[in-house]
Amino acid sequence: MGQSRSPLAVADLERVAARGWRGTEEEPLGDWLLRAGGGFTGRANTALVTGDPGRPLPEAVGAVAAWYRGRGLRPGAALPGAQARPADAAFAAAGWERGEDVLVLTAPLVPGSDDGVPVELSPTPDDGWLGAYRHLGNALPPTAPAVLGNAPVVVFAAVRPEPGAAPVAVARGVVTDDWLGVSAVTVAEDARRRGLATAVMAAVTRWGADHGARWVYLQVTASNAPARALYRRAGHVEHHRYHYRWAPD
Known part of the structure; x- marks a missing residue:
């Protein structure tokens, strides 16, 4: 049904997905979105890093850390696609640990x-x-x-x-x-x-x-071979990847 390619860029699709799996508290940091949900799932308890945080990246990293620590949560950030590479480098420089890749798959519905x-x-x-x-x-x-x-x-x-x-x-x-x-x-x-x-x-x-x-998306970890095979048979293709960064304990 419809076109064979997704009509949304990485940041736009991530914002759609963020509205579909929300924490119980959200706050913007420039274009970034701080999300908390009592620690249940990375998606609901990490900063979605898309666009410009409105301040230098090292300062933004510190602001993310303070927001989550103020809620008793381990600070985390979700970094999707190539657009997040500069921010990813800033989190890495601050010693934040990298998680495995998560594939975002899409298909016409x-x-x-x-x-x-x-x-x-x-x-x-x-x-x-x-x-x-x-x-x-x-x-x-x-x-x-x-x-x-x-x-x-x-x-x-x-x-x-x-x-x-x-x-x-x-x-x-x-x-x-x-x-x-x-x-x-x-x-x-x-x-x-x-x-x-x-x-x-x-x-x-x-x-x-x-x-x-008209379109469908889902997320699957890179290591989950059975699920990836299931989704591939259903016609889903990789749109982009993201990974988490977690602050040192």
Whole structure:
């Protein structure tokens, strides 16, 4: 559907994605965006470094550090694409540690076909959904629901082995402008290789199309080979990469 290339530049797509996965507190630093969400996920608890912070870079690095330390959080920064290289060098010079690459993948939105797997869609995550989503393999902290639900057009997909049972596959979708963001795709270990990840993603893309999305984006760590293969089969291509920098403990 539509064009074969994303119509947005790196900084613009990052700002769209930031609106789709928000912390519970935000504050601008020039063009940069300071975000805090109780420590749940890097995306919700790092400074999004796009554009000009409105001050010399070493001073901006210090301002980021002070903002997060004032909230009891380890200071972090998300540095997307080539546009962030000068800032990345400033964070590195201050001794901030570099995380691994995260790939931002995009594709024209093509609603997935219904293969008969029943997928529940809800505007809020219930306890079963929250229990099934394993962020980096870990159970969710108490601040997670506030971050996950902090979007005006959001859906939570779940596959349950039977009505009322705990989900064995989940995903989250959010529509911002004409973009669908897909995240939190998780399948229980004993339910893998049954097409459930494809099923929840297909349901979320159908929902996104119904809500006006024309494009889809998602993020995946460079080391997550199975997820990258899944998304590649679904037609997603790399738009850009970002990485985090974390202040010394």
